[in-house]
Amino acid sequence: MxxxxxxxxxxxxxxxxxxxxxxxxxxxxxxxxxxxxxxxxxxxxxxxxxxxxxxxxxxxxxxxxxxxxxxxxAGEAVPPTPAELVSQIDTLDLLRAMVARSAPGTAGPGQSLAATPHATSVRNWVDAIDDGELRHRVSEATRIAPQNFSAHLTANRLPPELAVATSRAAGVGPAGGLVATGLITEAEAGWPAGARQEALDRMTRGELALLAGERLQALGKSLRRQEQDHERTERIWENLG
The missing domain is CATH 1.10.260.40 (lambda repressor-like DNA-binding domains)
Known part of the structure; x- marks a missing residue:
């Protein structure tokens, strides 16, 4: 707003x-x-x-x-949840961490992470704080149609007031969504320095592999939709001569 x-x-x-x-x-x-x-x-x-x-x-x-x-x-900053922190780690960084931990003789933790936000930071953040009813509560609280809320997530964006309302509906720190959208930085939101890295380091290899797999599956679907849209556009131009 x-x-x-x-x-x-x-x-x-x-x-x-x-x-x-x-x-x-x-x-x-x-x-x-x-x-x-x-x-x-x-x-x-x-x-x-x-x-x-x-x-x-x-x-x-x-x-x-x-x-x-x-x-x-207003008030003191509320620390982000571990799930929020991990949601703000780029997929490529997750893959690097998984490869590093799988390689013989490598410790894995300690890699340098890309800055926030990343290509799917908004959608990942909402998924991380969603208990299954979050979208419904946000829709009721803000009067936004569920399909419009989903459209924002697909485009990886949220208006600031909607990001704050989503935080409120999820019961997490109010500034988390503003970090995910890129409006403010982690430091400005009061997130501890190195918190994302620490959250990544605490993940087990199984948790890391599962999350990376989910991210890759979502990326594959997104890329496939783009390819299909491109193919449809090409056919339209061919039919137009």
Whole structure:
């Protein structure tokens, strides 16, 4: 949910009372036309707030929490669950870990992980916190149609307010979904340094193999759908001559 421009301007005046709009845009790297258009429309994107927060050394989560729609982000950071941490590990990193542990004479743990988010981070995060009824609860709480929620996951995206609502419905830390979407970093969400790596290292070879297999199966289905879509498009063009 974009932030009301009046509330945003009050917040901006609070953190940078002497900065002009031009100063804010220059320091944060936001185009003046982009910010001006958002202010005129009365809706400022969360990503804009995050960029400005970082530029003025304000934690983006704390900044978002000052707005009514994101009040649930206030307070001490809630540690992510092990499942959430593993969900934010790229599939290629899982495969590397599995190969390393399978090779004779290699310890396995300690590899360097790719940064968040990854190609399926949103969908994996939701799957990691889903008890089987999560989608239903999110749909009831937000009035989003289940098929629309599924479409977001297929596209590996969630609007920030929907990510927070999903966290709330799952009973996990409110900022986890914002990390999965890439709006904020692990550190900004209060995740302990190296937590993803530690979660990976704690997995047994069996758990790692099972998860990597599930990821590969999902990837295979996705790639096959893309191939089929491409084949259909090619046939249409051939029929059109």
């Amino acid at each position: 974009p932030l009301p421009s009046k509330a945003f301007q009050r917040w901006l005046h609070g953190i940078a009372p002497d900065a002009s709009t031009a100063d804010v845009c220059r320091i944060s790297g936001i185009k003046r036309t982009t910010l001006a258009q958002q202010l005129v429309r009365g809706k400022v994107a969360e990503a804009t707030l995050v960029s400005i927060s970082r530029a003025f050394n304000v934690n983006p989560v704390a900044a978002l929490a000052t707005f009514e729609a994101y009040a649930g982000l």
